[in-house]
Amino acid sequence: MGVRSLVLVVFTFIAAVLAGSSLPKVDYDVIVVGGGPAGLSTLSGLGRVRRKALLFDDGHYRNGVTRHMHDVIGNDGAVPDEYRALARKQISRYTTTSIKNVRVATIKKENKDAKPGAYFVVMDVKGQKYTARKIVLGTGLQDIFPKTPGIMEAFGKGIYWCPWCDGWEHRDQPFGILGRLRDVMGSVVEIWSLNRDIIAFVDGTDVESDRKKIAERYPNWQKQLEKYNVKIDNRTIKSVERLQDGSKVYDPKEWREYDLFRLNFETGPSVNRSALITNYPYKQRSTLPDQLGLERDANDTNKIKVNINGMRTSLDGVFCVGDANNDGSTNVPHAMFSGKRAAVYVHVEIERENSLDSIQKRGTKFSSRSAEKKAIRIIGNDLEEAWAKAQKAK
Ligand SMILES: Cc1cc2nc3c(=O)[nH]c(=O)nc-3n(C[C@H](O)[C@H](O)[C@H](O)COP(=O)(O)OP(=O)(O)OC[C@H]3O[C@@H](n4cnc5c(N)ncnc54)[C@H](O)[C@@H]3O)c2cc1C
Ligand SMILES: *[C@@H]1O[C@H](CO)[C@@H](O)[C@H](O)[C@H]1NC(C)=O
Numbered sequence: 001m002g003v004r005s006l007v008l009v010v011f012t013f014i015a016a017v018l019a020g021s022s023l024p025k026v027d028y029d030v031i032v033v034g035g036g037p038a039g040l041s042t043l044s045g046l047g048r049v050r051r052k053a054l055l056f057d058d059g060h061y062r063n064g065v066t067r068h069m070h071d072v073i074g075n076d077g078a079v080p081d082e083y084r085a086l087a088r089k090q091i092s093r094y095t096t097t098s099i100k101n102v103r104v105a106t107i108k109k110e111n112k113d114a115k116p117g118a119y120f121v122v123m124d125v126k127g128q129k130y131t132a133r134k135i136v137l138g139t140g141l142q143d144i145f146p147k148t149p150g151i152m153e154a155f156g157k158g159i160y161w162c163p164w165c166d167g168w169e170h171r172d173q174p175f176g177i178l179g180r181l182r183d184v185m186g187s188v189v190e191i192w193s194l195n196r197d198i199i200a201f202v203d204g205t206d207v208e209s210d211r212k213k214i215a216e217r218y219p220n221w222q223k224q225l226e227k228y229n230v231k232i233d234n235r236t237i238k239s240v241e242r243l244q245d246g247s248k249v250y251d252p253k254e255w256r257e258y259d260l261f262r263l264n265f266e267t268g269p270s271v272n273r274s275a276l277i278t279n280y281p282y283k284q285r286s287t288l289p290d291q292l293g294l295e296r297d298a299n300d301t302n303k304i305k306v307n308i309n310g311m312r313t314s315l316d317g318v319f320c321v322g323d324a325n326n327d328g329s330t331n332v333p334h335a336m337f338s339g340k341r342a343a344v345y346v347h348v349e350i351e352r353e354n355s356l357d358s359i360q361k362r363g364t365k366f367s368s369r370s371a372e373k374k375a376i377r378i379i380g381n382d383l384e385e386a387w388a389k390a391q392k393a394k
């Protein structure tokens with residue numbers, strides 16, 4: 001720290017004491033954890049309004065394995081690493097922001113009951129500590145794979161996660177669905193406009209409980225699958241072998257990738273497929289939400305519950321954006337939307353706290369609801385209604 005900034009800090013401290021400020025003295029307005037599209041979007045939104053913000057990232061991105069990122073307008077087909085690098089470069093223009101490529105080990109809330117005096121102590125894995133008034137978690141999700149050899153290795157490269165991600169590149173090719181029987185209909189409905197020759201490899205999950213589960217949403221699932229001519233193969237998968245690599249054999253003009261896989265089973269003959277989609281479980285990438293005791297979604301316990309108005313979690317001062325939250329969407333545009341929304345909300349909340357503090361209305365209970373209203377006025381609230389409807393329709 002230079003002499004000038006040291007003087008500034010001391011001066012700020014004395015001024016705050018003289019003024020009787022109840023605001024915490026911290027290193028940063030906001031600490032963001034996670035450098036995917038969600039966290040970067042938050043950092044950008046904070047930097048543009050000159051908030052002092054620090055972002056931590058340890059670089060295990062959910063789409064880190066994929067060849068190209070799709071359905072992100074203006075960036076369709078971008079290489080994810082290049083996309084994030086460009087975002088970082090653009091954000092670096094805003095001099096109150098900074099990024100550290102290091103993992104956060106712990107976050108603790110201090111002065112818990114003081115509103116707005118509470119703050120957070122963030123410690124990275126090297127033991128370095130930082131303080132901030134607000135925390136935004138964009139820590140993401142982690143996919144969980146079966147032990148079957150060959151599947152994890154090909155994830156994002158012909159064995160893919162969502163139709164919007166990589167479906168177009170494999171359109172009209174012999175296709176497979178991996179994962180439990182209960183999820184087969186959902187995938188068929190999503191993929192049918194792209195692929196017609198479909199086999200679902202359910203790997204021994206054609207059992208009573210899965211039949212019940214699929215029937216809850218699709219009471220006539222067997223008839224529907226018949227109409228779509230989708231075959232169910234319940235054999236145990238022994239391995240998935242790559243016969244051809246679509247990153248080497250592809251048509252750059254038509255955006256077609258020609259992968260080829262051979263599925264081998266415990267019994268009976270092997271089957272070839274050009275592409276497969278997965279339905280595998282996932283979990284929170286980070287332990288930070290649990291450290292902070294954040295409430296989870298009642299139905300999807302792998303997601304952190306937020307109020308979509310401001311991406312606010314169950315703990316005051318902590319926000320959750322991107323895949324990790326439960327606002328019903330997991331893709332790059334959503335990560336950007338939710339990150340941006342949290343940035344606006346956090347920015348307004350901080351200034352309201354400053355404002356109340358400056359007029360010395362101690363005892364005035366800070367209302368996060370009114371800050372929320374202000375954020376809604378700035379960025380709109382149409383999605384809230386749509387979201388509520390979608391939850392009801394589920
Ligand atoms: C194979 C695949 C392909 C996909 N393709 C597309 C696509 O084409 N288009 C699309 O829109 N969506 C796609 N998606 C979805 C997209 O990847 C996610 O929706 C998006 O990455 C979510 O962004 P995020 O910022 O929430 O999380 P992430 O991008 O996963 O970033 C989270 C970051 O937080 C970091 N982190 C976690 N804990 C800590 C900690 N304690 N300290 C520091 N850092 C931490 C992680 O290391 C990681 O860098 C794809 C997903 C997969 C699995
Ligand atoms: C599917 O495979 C599992 C595991 O081998 C078995 O228990 C189940 O009975 C099979 N289902 C059908 C319909 O054959």
Ligand SMILES: *[C@@H]1O[C@H](CO)[C@@H](O)[C@H](O)[C@H]1NC(C)=O
Binds near residue numbers: 243262270271272
């Ligand atoms: C799978 O594809 C390979 C390579 O084209 C071919 O040699 C093999 O005969 C095919 N197997 C089946 C079962 O179609």
Ligand SMILES: *[C@@H]1O[C@H](CO)[C@@H](O)[C@H](O)[C@H]1NC(C)=O
Binds near residue numbers: 297298299391394
């Ligand atoms: C969970 O699911 C139940 C039953 O479908 C529904 O009534 C409830 O509103 C859902 N809860 C949440 C938090 O989405």
